[in-house]
Amino acid sequence: NAGVMQNPRHLVRRRGQEARLRCSPMKGHSHVYWYRQLPEEGLKFMVYLQKENIIDESGMPKERFSAEFPKEGPSILRIQQVVRGDSAAYFCASSPLKGLNTEAFFGQGTRLTVV
Amino acid sequence: QKEVEQDPGPLSVPEGAIVSLNCTYSNSAFQYFMWYRQYSRKGPELLMYTYSSGNKEDGRFTAQVDKSSKYISLFIRDSQPSDSATYLCATFSNFGNEKLTFGTGTRLTIIP
Numbered sequence: 456n457a458g459v460m461q462n463p464r465h466l467v468r469r470r471g472q473e474a475r476l477r478c479s480p481m482k483g484h485s486h487v488y489w490y491r492q493l494p495e496e497g498l499k500f501m502v503y504l505q506k507e508n509i510i511d512e513s514g515m516p517k518e519r520f521s522a523e524f525p526k527e528g529p530s531i532l533r534i535q536q537v538v539r540g541d542s543a544a545y546f547c548a549s550s551p552l553k554g555l556n557t558e559a560f561f562g563q564g565t566r567l568t569v570v
Numbered sequence: 571q572k573e574v575e576q577d578p579g580p581l582s583v584p585e586g587a588i589v590s591l592n593c594t595y596s597n598s599a600f601q602y603f604m605w606y607r608q609y610s611r612k613g614p615e616l617l618m619y620t621y622s623s624g625n626k627e628d629g630r631f632t633a634q635v636d637k638s639s640k641y642i643s644l645f646i647r648d649s650q651p652s653d654s655a656t657y658l659c660a661t662f663s664n665f666g667n668e669k670l671t672f673g674t675g676t677r678l679t680i681i682p
Contacts, residue, residue, distance in 0.1 A: 459613075461613075488670075490670075490672075495578065495674065496674055497574075497576070497658055497672035497673050497674040497675055498614070498658070498660075498670070498672045499672070500669040500670060500671070503669070511669070513669075514669070546613055546614070556602065556604070556662050556670055557602065557604070557616070557619050559616075559670075560616075561606075561613035561614045561615070562613050563611075563612055563613045564611075564612075564613050566611075
């Protein structure tokens with residue numbers, strides 16, 4: 456059973472470009488969470504999604520950031536018009552049930568660098 | 571004030587020593603307390619979690635929660651160089667609450 460798969464592992468974008476981060480949850484998991492980890496900071500919650508639904512996006516910046524989890528395919532975190540401050544490690548986690556954080560597994564992360 | 575405070579370290583101890591890692595939190599609603607280990611350039615992996623107050627032991631690791639003082643601890647006995655990593659505490663209030671609230675992490679190095 457493969458774990459949570461994130462790709463790409465590393466992503467470099469110029470300021471103003473778009474970044475797309477993908478997360479495939481563990482088999483049997485239909486709940487996905489995205490977290491951002493800035494240097495010297497802990498992980499910060501961004502968004503919680505179920506298939507085809509955004510359940511809680513209270514941690515998402517109001518502009519330029521969006522997330523989706525379609526019926527088929529991975530969850531996508533999209534950052535438009537990236538700025539240097541978006542440089543961070545982005546982690547997704549998946550769990551089999553709503554809010555079952557004790558059974559949530561994290562991926563290896565995507566490290567975004569904006570130059 | 572951050573909801574979860576954690577000393578970022580770095581913390582260096584000799585191999586075989588007992589390591590004590592600590593966090594404090596401010597929200598009385600938190601009921602589940604978790605410890606993650608994160609190796610460099612990797613994702614966090616759950617070490618153990620505790621519900622409410624009390625102790626939980628798993629091999630060389632012991633987690634403690636004191637809700638009266640809002641203090642959570644992780645002890646590592648007989649520390650090994652392979653324990654060198656960043657340790658993150660995290661909390662959430664109950665099942666159905668989607669957000670994990672993390673501390674900043676403590677970077678630990680075990681010196682052979």
